[in-house]
Amino acid sequence: MADLDGGMMARPTAGRRTGRGFGRVLVTVYGILAFAALGRSSYELVVKFGEAPVAYTLSTLAAVVYVVATFALAIGTPAWRVTAWITVGIEAVGVLTIGALSLADAEAFGESTVWSGFGQGYGYVPLVLPFVGLWWLWRTSRSPSEERTA
């Protein structure tokens, strides 16, 4: 498990950067999902917004949240860490809420979104990712010295 830190254990900084070590991979997957969501919503907004305004507005919202979360996790300074907590939290709530609603009523949004069926259309990555993100934020939030005394 120590390897997860990617050699960051040695650094005596308070709170480790979220974009290092395993965080590199997390940010990569976030970036890809952000790209996918952004592309999807841009396409929907330009080509067929009138067909299902609720679903496409949700898609756009999800895309913006993914983009902000990607940058927040990549930069990882204390201020951005707060942004990361908020955006990753929104994703967790979003995928669970929209996922459940879409299963309960398939017609609820008129069209599918990134979060429909708990992110089924994206290999359930949207379902898993926010919880990995929250775990990573929690794990990197303590400074190494705190970990030693704990």
Add this chain to the structure above:
Amino acid sequence: MEAQVTHDPIAAPQVPPGSLRNVILALLLLVVALCVVLAGWAGWFVARDRAVILNQLWGGAVIEGVVLIQGVVAIVLGATGAGADDPLLFWGYFATTLVILPVAAAWAFAERTKWSSVVLLVASLTVAFLEWRLWQIWMGA
């Protein structure tokens, strides 16, 4: 299929697309094969606890080159009226395919641990997946 039954003139074969379409398919399979090789290389580095090396980035550059050739062929096919059914969707995916490896390579190279190899692995597999999506879109699926 129905169009052929009713002999719809619009559905009649367009300008000689056959050979160029085969070129598209061949290039696509080449990119997927190269991506699998690069992913395997990166995976091996993960197992050996090594960071991404410059030669792997050159491998990524080769893939980018083939993707660019695909783009040229797609433009030519589009100009002859045999392009993708949904050009906006196709080029959106194409742009994503083109951007992922350079960005991921830069992001990975700044990390000098095995996690950089995982980044390259993920990016390579994503490009392979996007190629498959490009083919679906091209075929109007």
